[in-house]
Amino acid sequence: xxxxxxQEVVNGxxxxxxxxxxxxRGFALAExxxxxxPFVTWQFTEESGQRDYYWGHxxxxxxxxxxxxxxxxxxxxxxxxxxxxxSLPAPEIESYKYYSTQRPVDIxxxxxxxxxxxxxxxxxxxxxVEHGRFMAWGFLEYSVPLTSKQVDDYELRPALxxxxxxxxxxxxxxxxxxxxxxxxxxxxRLTWWxxxxxxFVVKEFVTPEQLAKRxxxxxxxxxxxxxxxxxxxxxxxxxxxxxxxLPKKHNKSHxxx
Numbered sequence: 001x002x003x004x005x006x007q008e009v010v011n012g013x014x015x016x017x018x019x020x021x022x023x024x025r026g027f028a029l030a031e032x033x034x035x036x037x038p039f040v041t042w043q044f045t046e047e048s049g050q051r052d053y054y055w056g057h058x059x060x061x062x063x064x065x066x067x068x069x070x071x072x073x074x075x076x077x078x079x080x081x082x083x084x085x086x087s088l089p090a091p092e093i094e095s096y097k098y099y100s101t102q103r104p105v106d107i108x109x110x111x112x113x114x115x116x117x118x119x120x121x122x123x124x125x126x127x128x129v130e131h132g133r134f135m136a137w138g139f140l141e142y143s144v145p146l147t148s149k150q151v152d153d154y155e156l157r158p159a160l161x162x163x164x165x166x167x168x169x170x171x172x173x174x175x176x177x178x179x180x181x182x183x184x185x186x187x188x189r190l191t192w193w194x195x196x197x198x199x200f201v202v203k204e205f206v207t208p209e210q211l212a213k214r215x216x217x218x219x220x221x222x223x224x225x226x227x228x229x230x231x232x233x234x235x236x237x238x239x240x241x242x243x244x245x246l247p248k249k250h251n252k253s254h255x256x257x
Contacts, residue, residue, distance in 0.1 A: 009139075010053050012127045013040055017066075019073050020046060021082040028053065029069040031062070034128035039065035041072060095119075096145045097159035099129055099136035110154050115144030130160055148207060168208055169199075171215040176200025178218045190214055 008015045013030035020026035024046045031039055037058035044051045057072075059065040076082070096115075103109055104122050122138035129136045134157060151158065160169065176191035177200070178184075186192075190211055191200040202211055 008051075009121050009123075010042070012123055017069060018044075020085045021077070021080075022085050023080065023082050025076070025080075025082070026051075027069060027072050027076070029065060033131045036060075038062075041065055041069040043072070043076075094143065094163050096142045096162045097139055098142070098146060098151065098156040099134070099139045099159065100155075101134060101136050101157050102155045104137040105140060110140050110156070111146060111150040113142065113144065113146070113150075116140070116142035118143060168202060168211060171211050172200045172202050174218060175211060175214050 010030060011032075012035065013032040015028050015030045017029040018026060019028075026044050026046065028042050028044055028051075029039070030042065037060055039059045039062055041057045041059075042053040043055045044053045046052075057065075057068050059068065077084075095118075098110075100109060105120050110117060110120075117140035119141035120138070121140075123136070126135050126137055128134075129139075136157070139159070140156075145162065146156070146158075150156075172191050176193065179189045179191060180193070189203070190206045191202055193199075194201045
């Protein structure tokens with residue numbers, strides 16, 4: 001099956017799989033984690049690159065929705081003897097998504113940069129996004145990340161799927177576990193435990209630079225014992241080969257003899 005991934009949102013649902021036939025008809029599988037029924041399969045008609053979605057089958061389970069998607073594709077292909085449209089994959093580029101939390105996306109409500117936005121999408125109404133973490137009126141996508149100032153000035157919020165946001169989330173887990181293990185006072189912590197997600201999240205006013213700096217310091221501390229152990233092991237090998245000695249702290253000085 002030749003699935004063609006789409007970065008398209010329809011009524012709050014993001015298209016995650018799609019198949020188009022040579023008669024300009026097709027089917028799509030979409031997801032909206034904040035919806036009562038998080039998954040849907042649609043049939044669509046494509047004309048001049050634009051798709052009209054209809055006949056949605058909604059489901060609470062992804063496996064069930066996937067089976068329905070594949071079944072609808074197979075049945076349509078058999079009934080109408082159509083072939084899947086084959087296209088060359090588009091080059092993969094990083095995309096940075098930002099939600100407009102305070103107002104619909106309109107002129108003057110977002111920064112214009114060399115990196116975009118290349119995509120602007122407004123929802124039909126204010127919608128829960130990011131697994132219900134907050135509400136948004138729509139979103140924009142850029143080919144390069146916005147600065148913290150640009151995000152703050154226009155009251156945007158970065159998506160968790162952003163490449164830089166994923167790094168931030170990964171760093172938050174390392175820093176959070178270290179802060180918890182070392183009983184760092186709350187006022188000095190950069191993260192806090194979010195039980196709804198079962199993970200650590202960055203405090204609201206902590207910058208990516210602050211988190212990255214602490215993450216680097218922790219990595220350095222964790223790597224130090226390993227480096228010492230490796231140095232001791234190498235020194236021991238040198239002694240055994242008769243070509244060296246153990247580090248000085250393991251040798252008695254002349255005064256100690």
